[in-house]
Amino acid sequence: MDxxxxxxxRARFVRMxxxxxxxxxxxxxxxxxxxxxxxxxxxxxxxxxxxxSIAPPAPYLAAALVHDIGRFSxxxxxxxYRDDQSVDHGEEGxxxxxxxxxxxxxxxxxxxxxxxAVRLHNKREVPLDMDPLSRALCNVVRDADxxxxxxxxxxxxxxxxxxxxxxxxxxxxxxxAWTELVAEAVADGxxxxxxxxxxxxxxxxxxxxxxxxxVHGASRRxxxxxxxxxxxxxxxxxxxxxxxLKSCLAGHLER
Numbered sequence: 510m511d512x513x514x515x516x517x518x519r520a521r522f523v524r525m526x527x528x529x530x531x532x533x534x535x536x537x538x539x540x541x542x543x544x545x546x547x548x549x550x551x552x553x554x555x556x557x558x559x560x561x562s563i564a565p566p567a568p569y570l571a572a573a574l575v576h577d578i579g580r581f582s583x584x585x586x587x588x589x590y591r592d593d594q595s596v597d598h599g600e601e602g603x604x605x606x607x608x609x610x611x612x613x614x615x616x617x618x619x620x621x622x623x624x625x626a627v628r629l630h631n632k633r634e635v636p637l638d639m640d641p642l643s644r645a646l647c648n649v650v651r652d653a654d655x656x657x658x659x660x661x662x663x664x665x666x667x668x669x670x671x672x673x674x675x676x677x678x679x680x681x682x683x684x685x686a687w688t689e690l691v692a693e694a695v696a697d698g699x700x701x702x703x704x705x706x707x708x709x710x711x712x713x714x715x716x717x718x719x720x721x722x723x724v725h726g727a728s729r730r731x732x733x734x735x736x737x738x739x740x741x742x743x744x745x746x747x748x749x750x751x752x753x754l755k756s757c758l759a760g761h762l763e764r
Contacts, residue, residue, distance in 0.1 A: 510567035514614045521611070522547065522574055529581045536588070539675050543580045543590075546657055550576060553653035553731070560727035563645070568615065572623045572646045573653050575611065576630045578602040591678050592631070593704055603628035626650050633702055652728035655719045659737045662716060666744055672709065680709045685746050687711055694718075695754055698761065710745055714754070717741045721761035733762050 554573035579602025
């Protein structure tokens, strides 16, 4: 695909986000947050694809760009990014893409694979029987998405201002509290479900659990090299429980 086509797609995406931001006025901050997140995921996908020698790159870069396109209408309608309190943003985005012409530059089969990757990118698990291209697209998008969500949340959690309930999912901010079932899931090598989270510390544990579960070695190296595990555990209670969890995750991250 001509690089110009991808540039035009990025420009169209930015214009679309701008239209939502203009309509939302004082609530525009969270539209801009998702616009910038999507552009960074797009860039991270380019790094993963290049380092893993995946070709051709265009479908992966397009899928990464539009993976959260359903977030705009979700936030406009419901004022939240919690899927369990509004709509599934993967489904919302996939429906939007299927009904429109945003991906018209791609052949129908590739377009369908991109849309499926958008639909599934936020699911806890993906089906085992996916076609190879859809699975490959989904893996890159899910890796790149997680790699950008972690620093976005870290920046908000580290700021001196009150916690942003949209970013922290409205979870309870009790510095010494966590849900033991969440900690047990992480210790078992699982990523807890969002519905199991009660405290902001649970959210930190969820983010930490993502590192070892990243599919691509390039993705895990980015997670490790940027020190995300250390940064997350620096914000958790200094207990033997969390020290053990950190050591366990660090070991799996280096596989």
